[in-house]
Each structure stands twice: as C-alpha cells, then as structure tokens.
Amino acid sequence: MLALRLPPDIEARLDELARLTGRSKSYYAREAILTHLDDLEDIYLAQERLESLRRGESDSVPLSQVMKQYGLDD
Structure with a gap:
C-alpha cells in the first residue's frame, strides 16, 4: 500500500484527468511511477557515481574506451 501527499494543484489535475477518462487516480499514479522509475534510478546512480568520483x-572511463568496448567505435 502506498499513500501520497500531492500539492493541491496536482491533486486537482489528477482528479480532473480521472473524472474525464473514467479511470482511477491510482491508475494514473501507478502509470507515472512505472514510466519514470527507471529514470529516477538512473539519476540516483549517476549522482552516486559523481560523488564517488569527487571523493x-x-x-572515470574515457568515452572512446566505452564505445570500443560495446562496438560503437565505427
């Protein structure tokens, strides 16, 4: 179970979308999470990697080395 507190304007938009489409607010919250979770994880990992580099x-690995490793150096 997940409970979310949203800013009133976002809550109103979500209410309106649910009303117009006949779908639940939970449906749209779930869709948003599923759509963006990979990106959020990638951002977190990138931030952690950057902090590790700074410490x-x-x-770092040169881009040319990464491209060669994955066969993208054509």
Whole structure:
C-alpha cells in the first residue's frame, strides 16, 4: 500500500484527468511511477557515481574506451 501527499494543484489535475477518462487516480499514479522509475534510478546512480568520483573513490572511463568496448567505435 502506498499513500501520497500531492500539492493541491496536482491533486486537482489528477482528479480532473480521472473524472474525464473514467479511470482511477491510482491508475494514473501507478502509470507515472512505472514510466519514470527507471529514470529516477538512473539519476540516483549517476549522482552516486559523481560523488564517488569527487571523493576520489573511483576513476572515470574515457568515452572512446566505452564505445570500443560495446562496438560503437565505427
């Protein structure tokens, strides 16, 4: 179970969308989460990687090396 507190303007938009389409607000909340969860995870991992680089705990990899590794250096 998940409970969300939304700003009033977003809640109103969600209410209106649900009313117009006959779908539940939960349906649209679920769709939004499923659509954006991968992106949110990627952002988190990128931020963690950047902080690790800044602390000197890891090294960067040149783009040319990554492209060669994955066969994209054509």
